[in-house]
Amino acid sequence: MPLSPALAAALDDAVLRESDALVKLAMDIHANPELRFEEVKASSWICELLASRGIPTERGIAGMPTAFRAVRGGEGGPRVAILAEYDALPQIGHACGHNLLAAGAVGAFLAAASVVGRVGGQIVLLGTPAEEGGGGKIKMIDAGCFQGLDAAMMFHPFDRDILAHPALASMWVTFTFHGKPSHAAAAPQDGCSALTACMDTFRLVDGQRVHFRDGVRVHGFITNGGQAVNIVSELAGCEFGVRARDQEELERVYAIVLRCARGAAMASGVTVEIALRRGYRDIRNNMTLARRFGEHLKARGRGAYETTDRVGAGSTDMGDVSHVVPSIHPYLAICDEGESLCHEHRFAECAASARGTSTALDAARAMAKTAVELLEDEALRQAVRHEWSA
Numbered sequence: 001m002p003l004s005p006a007l008a009a010a011l012d013d014a015v016l017r018e019s020d021a022l023v024k025l026a027m028d029i030h031a032n033p034e035l036r037f038e039e040v041k042a043s044s045w046i047c048e049l050l051a052s053r054g055i056p057t058e059r060g061i062a063g064m065p066t067a068f069r070a071v072r073g074g075e076g077g078p079r080v081a082i083l084a085e086y087d088a089l090p091q092i093g094h095a096c097g098h099n100l101l102a103a104g105a106v107g108a109f110l111a112a113a114s115v116v117g118r119v120g121g122q123i124v125l126l127g128t129p130a131e132e133g134g135g136g137k138i139k140m141i142d143a144g145c146f147q148g149l150d151a152a153m154m155f156h157p158f159d160r161d162i163l164a165h166p167a168l169a170s171m172w173v174t175f176t177f178h179g180k181p182s183h184a185a186a187a188p189q190d191g192c193s194a195l196t197a198c199m200d201t202f203r204l205v206d207g208q209r210v211h212f213r214d215g216v217r218v219h220g221f222i223t224n225g226g227q228a229v230n231i232v233s234e235l236a237g238c239e240f241g242v243r244a245r246d247q248e249e250l251e252r253v254y255a256i257v258l259r260c261a262r263g264a265a266m267a268s269g270v271t272v273e274i275a276l277r278r279g280y281r282d283i284r285n286n287m288t289l290a291r292r293f294g295e296h297l298k299a300r301g302r303g304a305y306e307t308t309d310r311v312g313a314g315s316t317d318m319g320d321v322s323h324v325v326p327s328i329h330p331y332l333a334i335c336d337e338g339e340s341l342c343h344e345h346r347f348a349e350c351a352a353s354a355r356g357t358s359t360a361l362d363a364a365r366a367m368a369k370t371a372v373e374l375l376e377d378e379a380l381r382q383a384v385r386h387e388w389s390a
């Protein structure tokens with residue numbers, strides 16, 4: 001049962017009514033980039049905007065001062081969550097467009113909240129800090145913030161509209177090599193170079209790439225390259241990100257990377273210390289829900305790819321959420337296809353453009369309609385749940 005034209009119009013009107021406030025929110029967050037877990041201004045501005053609309057928020061949830069939750073509607077019925085991210089990147093600010101992501105989520109929530117009394121059920125806004133390497137959503141999963149939800153949704157800015165795009169399972173590993181220092185000119189024969197082992201790790205990993213499955217990414221940088229030019233380096237270190245399309249391949253590749261580091265250490269007669277940091281899970285896009293979002297997007301004249309393999313994928317803690325509750329994470333263009341991708345300076349400029357803010361409003365409309373439709377339509381909820389359990 002598709003959304004009634006009257007409800008769709010009410011949601012469109014609500015987003016239109018809030019559009020000035022949403023654009024201001026997006027621009028303010030863009031002008032004040034805050035790193036993971038430090039999103040004090042961004043989370044406050046969102047909560048203040050909600051408060052000015054008479055909507056209370058619960059702040060500091062899941063042990064994170066910049067996480068929050070707002071709920072509208074009655075208990076006992078279906079519940080749908082819309083997720084807002086608002087963290088920025090070091091050096092390049094809002095080059096992932098999370099300022100727009102936040103504005104779109106707040107707009108969708110305000111619109112859905114304006115009709116939820118008529119429709120029944122609950123609409124939830126979750127403020128999720130630290131997507132960029134902090135895994136705020138994982139802490140919120142552990143704290144039970146996603147329990148009892150029928151679906152979770154968000155949108156992400158991109159260079160094209162895609163309803164469902166992969167996100168890679170990921171982990172980070174740090175290698176610290178401990179060698180034996182000596183004078184690099186006077187007594188090179190007495191030293192064991194930690195730096196050589198560190199560099200050999202990169203070379204050995206490169207040699208293994210022919211054995212990786214499609215979609216695997218292993219990328220690293222040297223965090224400590226030694227102490228001085230005339231000392232055989234006693235200490236050297238590097239960090240690798242390891243990603244794959246699923247957990248099984250991730251673990252297989254991770255074992256290969258470990259083998260390379262250990263082999264490099266053995267070759268140089270040094271020791272290696274290994275520290276593993278858990279990353280994010282791969283994403284399970286709920287296609288039933290994604291296609292409904294796509295239909296609502298079409299009403300705005302936007303024809304999205306259902307999916308495309310012509311552009312690469314990153315990783316997101318929404319992947320973890322998608323294993324706990326049926327989820328969508330569609331991408332919407334804020335620039336021309338191929339013009340710029342996330343984490344580039346140009347993308348940060350696009351995140352403050354008129355096209356960017358208009359995309360955030362399109363996302364708000366489409367998410368609000370998808371969420372309300374889901375609250376209204378039990379058959380749709382069942383189809384979503386059925387796909388998710390399969």
Ligand SMILES: [Zn+2]
Nearest residue numbers: 096098131156
């Ligand atoms: Zn992002």
